[in-house]
Amino acid sequence: MQVIFKIARHDQNSGSWYQTYTLEVEPGNTILDCLNQIKWEQDGSLAFRKNCRNTICGSCAMRINGRSALACKENVGNEVARLQDLMTKVASSEIEEPAQKAIPEITIAPMGNMPVIRDLVVDMASFWNNLEAVDPYVSTSARKVPEREFLQSPSERSQLDQTGNCILCGACYSECNAREVNPDFVGPHALAKAYRILADSRDAETETRLEKYNEGTKGVWGCTRCFYCNSVCPMDVAPMDQIGKIKGEILERKDAQASRSIRHRKVLVDLVKKGGWVDERKFAVLVLGNYFRDIKGLLELGPVGLRTLLRRKLPFDFEPSQGADQVRSLIESVREKAEDKEHK
Amino acid sequence: MTLKYAYFPGCVAQGACRELYQSTAALTKALGIELVELKKASCCGSGTFKEESRLLEDTVNARNIALAEQLNLPLLTHCSTCQGVIGHVDERLKEAQQNNPAYIEEINGLLQKEGCSPYHGNTTVKHLLWALVGDFGLEELQKRVVLKLSNLKCAAFYGCYLLRAQKSIPFDDPYQPESMENVFRALGATPVYYRGRTQCCGWPLSSYATTESFQMAGKQIQDAIASGADCLVTPCPLCHLNLDSRQPEVEKVIEQKLGLPVLHLPQLVALALGVEPKELGLDRHIVSTRPILEKLGW
Numbered sequence A: 001m002q003v004i005f006k007i008a009r010h011d012q013n014s015g016s017w018y019q020t021y022t023l024e025v026e027p028g029n030t031i032l033d034c035l036n037q038i039k040w041e042q043d044g045s046l047a048f049r050k051n052c053r054n055t056i057c058g059s060c061a062m063r064i065n066g067r068s069a070l071a072c073k074e075n076v077g078n079e080v081a082r083l084q085d086l087m088t089k090v091a092s093s094e095i096e097e098p099a100q101k102a103i104p105e106i107t108i109a110p111m112g113n114m115p116v117i118r119d120l121v122v123d124m125a126s127f128w129n130n131l132e133a134v135d136p137y138v139s140t141s142a143r144k145v146p147e148r149e150f151l152q153s154p155s156e157r158s159q160l161d162q163t164g165n166c167i168l169c170g171a172c173y174s175e176c177n178a179r180e181v182n183p184d185f186v187g188p189h190a191l192a193k194a195y196r197i198l199a200d201s202r203d204a205e206t207e208t209r210l211e212k213y214n215e216g217t218k219g220v221w222g223c224t225r226c227f228y229c230n231s232v233c234p235m236d237v238a239p240m241d242q243i244g245k246i247k248g249e250i251l252e253r254k255d256a257q258a259s260r261s262i263r264h265r266k267v268l269v270d271l272v273k274k275g276g277w278v279d280e281r282k283f284a285v286l287v288l289g290n291y292f293r294d295i296k297g298l299l300e301l302g303p304v305g306l307r308t309l310l311r312r313k314l315p316f317d318f319e320p321s322q323g324a325d326q327v328r329s330l331i332e333s334v335r336e337k338a339e340d341k342e343h344k
Numbered sequence B: 001m002t003l004k005y006a007y008f009p010g011c012v013a014q015g016a017c018r019e020l021y022q023s024t025a026a027l028t029k030a031l032g033i034e035l036v037e038l039k040k041a042s043c044c045g046s047g048t049f050k051e052e053s054r055l056l057e058d059t060v061n062a063r064n065i066a067l068a069e070q071l072n073l074p075l076l077t078h079c080s081t082c083q084g085v086i087g088h089v090d091e092r093l094k095e096a097q098q099n100n101p102a103y104i105e106e107i108n109g110l111l112q113k114e115g116c117s118p119y120h121g122n123t124t125v126k127h128l129l130w131a132l133v134g135d136f137g138l139e140e141l142q143k144r145v146v147l148k149l150s151n152l153k154c155a156a157f158y159g160c161y162l163l164r165a166q167k168s169i170p171f172d173d174p175y176q177p178e179s180m181e182n183v184f185r186a187l188g189a190t191p192v193y194y195r196g197r198t199q200c201c202g203w204p205l206s207s208y209a210t211t212e213s214f215q216m217a218g219k220q221i222q223d224a225i226a227s228g229a230d231c232l233v234t235p236c237p238l239c240h241l242n243l244d245s246r247q248p249e250v251e252k253v254i255e256q257k258l259g260l261p262v263l264h265l266p267q268l269v270a271l272a273l274g275v276e277p278k279e280l281g282l283d284r285h286i287v288s289t290r291p292i293l294e295k296l297g298w
Helices: A031-042 A076-091 A125-133 A140-144 A154-158 A171-175 A177-181 A188-198 A206-213 A228-232 A239-253 A260-275 A280-289 A295-310 A324-343 B018-031 B048-052 B054-071 B080-099 B101-113 B128-144 B160-164 B179-186 B210-226 B237-245 B247-254 B265-272 B290-295
Strands: A002-011 A015-024 A061-064 A067-070 A105-109 A116-118 B004-007 B034-037 B075-077 B125-127 B153-156 B190-192 B231-234 B262-264
Touching (some): A002 A031, A002 A116, A031 A076, A031 A105, A067 A171, A067 A228, A076 A105, A125 A188, A171 A188, A188 A228, A188 A239, A206 A239, A228 A239, A228 B160, A239 A260, A260 A280, A260 B048, A280 A295, A295 B237, A295 B247, A324 B101, B004 B054, B018 B034, B018 B128, B018 B262, B018 B265, B054 B075, B054 B101, B075 B128, B080 B101, B080 B237, B128 B179, B128 B265, B153 B179, B179 B265, B210 B237, B210 B247, B231 B237, B231 B265, B237 B262
Parallel strands (some): A002 A105, B075 B125
Antiparallel strands (some): A002 A015, A061 A067, A061 A105
């Protein structure tokens, strides 16, 4: 079958441009096979990273048809089917027929959130530095066992299965919405690794690590829960879920006074316990004003509060859910159960 | 046959975005869709319950879903976040029924102890957008249009939870969705494609990392304006809070005037069906919706 590859090119002298290549390929060919074909047969100047060809090394992550993925994992047949499916979705409304392209066109671009060095090759320095920043090594206590190896039971090891699958390809980091606006945020790959270390039965630095990952918006509270990392990860590491688990460990140890991000979570559950629904009049005041203790926080609310009042947007009343009592005791039962499990 | 749903209103539509509650009521009335409001339902947790524990998110939402099951109706949301959370819980519990029945027993044990009806896994959870596209149908919707939105360039703002929280979603590719744009076309409006339409509005950070949150919102709004949008249209009231209610603060952070109106999905559809703007709470937005109404001849 014939396909067109539309590739985002870049070099320091010529700037950025799109270049198209027409190829004769099989549906089972991977995107990486196609890039190799271009490089070997049509244009030796095209630059991209590659190595294992087997979804192991994580070298060939790039944006394929609008999302970060591994070039060696995705194939032409699936990409073309996806594009055609998109077209039928628009066309099936029978409202406006889009121009059908005779030859399918696959778009390839470099990963995001990292500067492009050349073509599809990005500078991953910040990615590696941020990984290093979470201290991604099992602590030394494991190495202080001189007589024999450090034993880990199969069930303890199984805690590391999901996060251990990370191949550090950068797909999550490339799409991370929080990282786009916050240069301090270490990113989903680093925090998934952080959880991998936290969950390791041999590590003895749990409390120090949690303090570190709790800091400002560098660590877990920097995540905006956009789900991109979970969605694009080629290894199902689900970084956002791992970030959530670290938050859970922190929430267990801290009270609402600890920080605004923690208060946000605690107040939400408290208000649901009270009214079934969140009473939004109280939510902002309690989170930002810290139960009327933080005057500066309360003042921050001034402009938005006034605006919403003037527009009659801020509600004057609140109607609790008719199931509020049931929900309250349900939440308490779940919490008791969770505590029981902890003790066991 | 009349379409009928167990309606899950959510917190924001009953709080800081009551115009959404109002416009969903007006739209469904105009289309002859019957809503049975779940008066005993509770907050889905907006992703926060899960940060405390997965069992908390699953149990509270199993209760919500069971309320719809008792009525033998699909559960209808009109918030991307409620949809993503409850829809994903439903997916996860249906999987657990197959491969981890002990977990379902644990949840149903907790529910029954509190006198709640147990989770059976025999209904579906769907967003109003999906109900319009899948159940009502766009051709049918097009027939009901009395005020064609021909002059209007609409930029969709989907909300992360609607696209990427569930393992699979009907109709849409999570990276290149079309269902909002198809609704726009059905109403005679022109869809505007821009990168921000599938990105995050920044709401989850807005209470404690306002600068980052507003930069995120600002980036998406700027992107929509640069692509020629007259307005944003969102199926998520939490996105609406960051994009509309906080737009004046967003402008300060990015040091640029924006003034882009943000409509809730049912407001836009109802306008095309001839419902009066006042009935849709369009006068209660922070960014004036006047320019949109003028374009439509109101």
